[in-house]
Amino acid sequence: MTSIPAPKPSAYRAKRQPTVLAQVLDWVMHPIELVLEPLQRRIGVRRMAWIFVLPNLVIFGIFILLPMILNFYYAFTGGTNFAPQDRPFVGTTNFQALFACQDFLNPQTCQQDIFWRAIWNTGTFVFFQVAGIVFFSLVTAVALNQRIRARGFFRSVFFYPVLLSPVVVALIWKWILQRDGVLNAIIVGLGGEHIPFLLDPNWARFWVIFVSVWAQVGFYTLILLAGLQSIPLEYYEAAQIDGASNWNSFRHITLPLLMPTMLVVLILSLIRAVQVFDQSFALTGGGPGTATTYIVQYIYNTGFTSPSRQAGLAAAASVVLAAVLMILTLTQLRLGKRTEEQT
Amino acid sequence: MKTVFDFLTQTRGKHQLSRSDLLTYLYLSFGTVIMFGPVVWLGLSSFKPQAQLVRFPPSLLPTRQETVIIPGYENPLELYNVAFEDGTSRRLAQVSRVGIEARMVDPIAPDEIITVNIRQRTPIESLYFGLDNYTRGVTTFDFWTYFRNSLVVTVVATIITLLVNSMAAFGLSKYQFQGRNAILVIIISTLMVPLSVILIPIFLVISQIGWTNNLLGVIVPAAATPTGVFLLRQYMLTIPDELLDSARIDGASEWRIYWQIVLPLAGPALAVLAIFSVMWRWNDFLWPLIVLNRKELFTLQIGLNSFQGEFNTQWDLILAMTVLTLLPVTIVFAFLQRYITTGIATTGMK
Numbered sequence: 001m002t003s004i005p006a007p008k009p010s011a012y013r014a015k016r017q018p019t020v021l022a023q024v025l026d027w028v029m030h031p032i033e034l035v036l037e038p039l040q041r042r043i044g045v046r047r048m049a050w051i052f053v054l055p056n057l058v059i060f061g062i063f064i065l066l067p068m069i070l071n072f073y074y075a076f077t078g079g080t081n082f083a084p085q086d087r088p089f090v091g092t093t094n095f096q097a098l099f100a101c102q103d104f105l106n107p108q109t110c111q112q113d114i115f116w117r118a119i120w121n122t123g124t125f126v127f128f129q130v131a132g133i134v135f136f137s138l139v140t141a142v143a144l145n146q147r148i149r150a151r152g153f154f155r156s157v158f159f160y161p162v163l164l165s166p167v168v169v170a171l172i173w174k175w176i177l178q179r180d181g182v183l184n185a186i187i188v189g190l191g192g193e194h195i196p197f198l199l200d201p202n203w204a205r206f207w208v209i210f211v212s213v214w215a216q217v218g219f220y221t222l223i224l225l226a227g228l229q230s231i232p233l234e235y236y237e238a239a240q241i242d243g244a245s246n247w248n249s250f251r252h253i254t255l256p257l258l259m260p261t262m263l264v265v266l267i268l269s270l271i272r273a274v275q276v277f278d279q280s281f282a283l284t285g286g287g288p289g290t291a292t293t294y295i296v297q298y299i300y301n302t303g304f305t306s307p308s309r310q311a312g313l314a315a316a317a318s319v320v321l322a323a324v325l326m327i328l329t330l331t332q333l334r335l336g337k338r339t340e341e342q343t
Numbered sequence: 344m345k346t347v348f349d350f351l352t353q354t355r356g357k358h359q360l361s362r363s364d365l366l367t368y369l370y371l372s373f374g375t376v377i378m379f380g381p382v383v384w385l386g387l388s389s390f391k392p393q394a395q396l397v398r399f400p401p402s403l404l405p406t407r408q409e410t411v412i413i414p415g416y417e418n419p420l421e422l423y424n425v426a427f428e429d430g431t432s433r434r435l436a437q438v439s440r441v442g443i444e445a446r447m448v449d450p451i452a453p454d455e456i457i458t459v460n461i462r463q464r465t466p467i468e469s470l471y472f473g474l475d476n477y478t479r480g481v482t483t484f485d486f487w488t489y490f491r492n493s494l495v496v497t498v499v500a501t502i503i504t505l506l507v508n509s510m511a512a513f514g515l516s517k518y519q520f521q522g523r524n525a526i527l528v529i530i531i532s533t534l535m536v537p538l539s540v541i542l543i544p545i546f547l548v549i550s551q552i553g554w555t556n557n558l559l560g561v562i563v564p565a566a567a568t569p570t571g572v573f574l575l576r577q578y579m580l581t582i583p584d585e586l587l588d589s590a591r592i593d594g595a596s597e598w599r600i601y602w603q604i605v606l607p608l609a610g611p612a613l614a615v616l617a618i619f620s621v622m623w624r625w626n627d628f629l630w631p632l633i634v635l636n637r638k639e640l641f642t643l644q645i646g647l648n649s650f651q652g653e654f655n656t657q658w659d660l661i662l663a664m665t666v667l668t669l670l671p672v673t674i675v676f677a678f679l680q681r682y683i684t685t686g687i688a689t690t691g692m693k
Contacts, residue, residue: 025602025606029598029602032598033596033598033599033602036596036597036598037596037598040596040597040598045591045597046518046520047520048518048597048598049514049517049518049520049523050514050520051514052510052511052513052514052518052597052601053510053511053514053515053526055506055507055510055511056507056508056510056511056567056572057511057526057567059507059563059564059566059567060530060533060567060569062548062564063545063548063563063564063565063567064533064541064564064567064569065529065533066544066548067541067544067545067547067548068533068540068541068544069544070541070544070547070548071540071541071543071544073544074543074544082546082547082550083547084547139370140370140374143367143370143371143374144371146364146367148364148367148368148371152680154371154374154375155684156676156680156684157374157375157378157379158374158378159683159684160378160379160382160673160676161378161382163622163626163672163673163676163683164382164626164669164672165625165626165628165643165644165668165669165672166626166628166644167628167644167645167647167648167651167668168644168647168665168668168669171385171647171651171661171662171665172381172382172384172385172665173381174651175384175385175388175658175661175662176381176384180397180399180401181401182384182401184399185399185400185401188399188400189400214377214378214381218378222684246363271537275537275539277539277629278628278629282628282648282651296539299539299542299543300542300629303542303543303546304542304546304633311543314542314543315543315544318539318540318541318542318543321539321540322540325537325540
């Protein structure tokens with residue numbers, strides 16, 4: 001999503017082997033060629049570019065661009081109808097409803113109290129989850145960068161949860177965290193009492209954060225590991241000759257040179273954390289009460305599941321979310337440029 | 344604190360303190376338990392029968408009680424270890440149980456009935472991986488329907504994504520035309536707009552087309568991934584234009600140049616995108632959740648989610664179905680592990 005360095009093609013020769021894949025490709029591509037060749041003679045090489053870009057552009061336009069524009073329209077309309085032509089224009093009413101609050105620090109005084117609860121929940125989630133991800137992915141990456149045995153194995157183990165779907169991850173942990181689950185068995189075995197992990201608001205918040213760090217940390221570890229491995233070893237050798245301690249070479253070589261990569265990790269995890277939905281939805285369903293209801297779930301609930309289906313309100317909330325994400329991304333670009341200039 | 348510093352400060356190719364080495368291994372081993380333990384626990388639990396699943400504290404391995412067939416009794420009898428007051432113990436089979444008393448027989452001499460207090464006996468269990476949860480789960484859960492839907496969505500969507508994205512990337516990297524930069528800017532700027540922001544209108548668009556409750560509604564909309572276009576374009580920029588020009592001189596049409604020269608050369612980038620697309624689609628949750636609400640169209644992920652809501656306490660079935668759902672990804676990962684991890688490390692996307 002951020003700077004994607006292009007891998008170098010190893011060879012420019014198009015080696016054509018009669019593989020099954022190539023055969024299938026031939027069958028699909030040949031008929032298209034029969035149509036496109038006469039077309040090219042008609043419109044010329046230049047305009048063929050449009051033919052290549054068109055399919056992607058059409059899908060993109062209909063399913064991303066158009067909805068983005070519609071979303072703005074929705075945010076300023078009311079009623080319970082879904083079709084845009086049946087929705088009365090209501091100006092900024094939806095936004096006013098969202099922001100109608102006597103005291104922003106106390107969601108109970110707000111008209112849309114769940115929206116503000118969701119915002120506060122998302123805020124705490126983002127803070128602790130991103131902190132957890134940055135910390136643990138750094139420690140894990142440094143550990144994996146040592147001269148150790150079975151590095152490939154450990155790397156795979158830490159990465160594996162990244163591949164699991166949110167529902168699977170949620171079920172794995174639900175099974176562990178349930179009242180008679182293995183974690184409670186350990187606690188009781190050590191002389192403690194059963195803890196209702198997913199029924200207590202604070203525990204539920206903790207576990208949603210824990211589980212989402214668990215599921216994502218391997219991904220960011222890999223990015224940091226690539227960053228670590230690109231630091232030339234000569235720097236460390238020179239530092240060692242100068243008598244620098246391990247901590248000092250970490251502090252003055254590793255950290256500064258890893259900063260650009262750390263920034264990528266920070267921003268990517270931040271953008272993802274703000275949109276937390278599926279994991280918490282499958283793990284706690286947003287509960288107990290509204291303890292783990294986050295902004296995207298508020299949008300989903302308001303737009304799709306609440307009896308009155310307040311699409312306008314939901315769209316307004318998603319405009320607010322989009323604004324937050326935009327700010328985050330712009331910050332990323334700004335910071336990325338600054339670190340680029342420094343190095 | 345000093346050891347933590349030492350640990351953090353090591354580098355490859357340097358003499359190491361064995362103490363911090365130890366710390367590294369300790370951290371990684373502990374991490375392995377935390378990261379992989381839950382999955383192993385899920386796997387082990389999925390073989391346990393319901394009776395064993397509700398037991399507290401849980402046992403580590405799936406077991407079943409041993410039984411013995413004794414002539415004169417119709418059903419196999421359950422085996423117990425019975426401790427007698429004089430300190431001896433015997434293996435006995437239980438015939439029946441009345442209140443707190445159990446009537447038991449010795450399998451070797453089955454004629455004599457021994458009556459013991461149920462406190463005296465402990466069941467004899469042996470390791471047993473039963474597939475009962477799986478066979479019952481597959482019928483109750485309609486696994487194959489969901490699996491087929493997931494497979495169709497994943498395969499078709501990945502093919503469309505690769506085709507459409509590579510065509511666009513080719514057009515955007517190898518031609519100069521009016522509006523090219525505008526298209527690029529729009530695509531790159533939407534790199535950051537996530538689906539969650541446009542949930543409501545996208546549902547409207549899909550329902551206007553008539554694609555609600557249609558797998559096409561899940562497949563097509565996310566096929567024009569800006570990430571994919573961007574990744575492929577960056578890669579294709581490194582393919583020299585001279586190659587294309589010489590093919591043109593030889594009389595190749597633009598389409599032929601695309602699929603016989605550029606596509607094979609962009610193989611590595613296409614492979615990375617293919618792996619990602621498979622991962623995205625197989626695990627996709629929010630989109631199918633909105634588009635599909637007829638059960639026979641559910642993908643594995645939403646099927647599993649609604650299943651856990653419906654069969655709240657039937658952990659025996661839920662666990663087995665969770666294992667089946669994660670199995671395909673796990674197998675793919677086992678084979679493509681190297682490509683996946685290096686692919687992510689070099690592109691940094693998900």
